[in-house]
Amino acid sequence: MKEICPICDKKSRAKLIKKKEAMNVRGERINVEYEVFKCYACGEEYIDTETEYEPFVYAYAIYRKKHNMLHPQEIKEIRRKYGLTQSELGGLLGWGGATLSRYENGALQDKAHDNQLKLLREPRNMLKMITENLDALREQRRNQLLTNIKKLAKDEYPIKRFLKEWGTEREISVYSGYKSFDLDKLINCILYFCKDGLLKTVINKYLFYADFQHFKEYQTSITGARYVHLTYGPVPMNYDIYLATLVNEREIDVNEVFYEGKDFVGEEYKAIEAPILTLFSDSELKILATVKEHFKGYSAKAISDFSHEEKGYQETTKGQPISYEYAETLRM
Ligand SMILES: [Zn+2]
Structure with a gap:
């Protein structure tokens, strides 16, 4: 590759070579690997100016991992x-x-x-x-x-403790939107969406769109929830347990609603507690508001039909997990 060498100022070919460096972190020897350019004209080595090499950043990361310290x-x-x-x-x-x-x-x-x-x-x-x-x-x-x-x-509360410690959705992958599952965030998303009452099937779609839209724009989901393809659309895995937990702990109220002339009964969930918004970053709050605004005035049927058109739904079958890779084609 042709580069201008910052040492001899000549435009010449440079070779990328791997280097190892032993760093001393709190009396411990930590080996760090990094890359440098070697200039063919003057033979000097230099570091790419765009990806500034900070050996201590790498060394600390290795040290933290070794000693189980917080990042x-x-x-x-x-x-x-x-x-x-x-x-x-x-x-x-x-x-x-x-x-x-x-x-x-x-x-x-x-x-x-x-x-x-x-x-x-x-x-x-x-x-x-x-x-x-x-x-x-x-x-x-x-x-x-x-x-x-x-x-x-x-x-x-026992149920929440159980979900946190034994929930199966802990693995970070493209199915979790590259985030570890955060029960507090999921619960507070639900409380945010249910402020004025929402049907169960609609809550699931709001969550799907919030997580997937955030992934589309910021490359991570909000809650780390995994979504599966069910008959009525995409739903967070184990959603029924979370909703039951919220009802059980009196954070949410559930009522049957009758739709006159439609011969249809739905379960409406309404938040009793206010959501804790400090849990969310600015980008997450923005997406939550966007989803709520976008589907304002949609009936349960309309939002369900809308979600059925998503590529992530169409290309999966009943019971299958939906990869966040499909967020790219989200229609919201
Ligand atoms: Zn040079």
């Missing part, structure tokens, strides 16, 4: 799940916002800090920390956060 993105997700800012969570932990910001941006976290953050994945631990550090947050803000976290802490 920067996971640290960020823990904080975002509760709707906390960096300075709020840093303040609660007593580290300050700058430390947390450095961790989220790739600095290797202290092992003790890593353990503290891992504990905070459990809502009841976050609840405890906030109620034990009354000085860290203003009262109004604290109450606002506690409302949401208490709802997340309802995971102590």
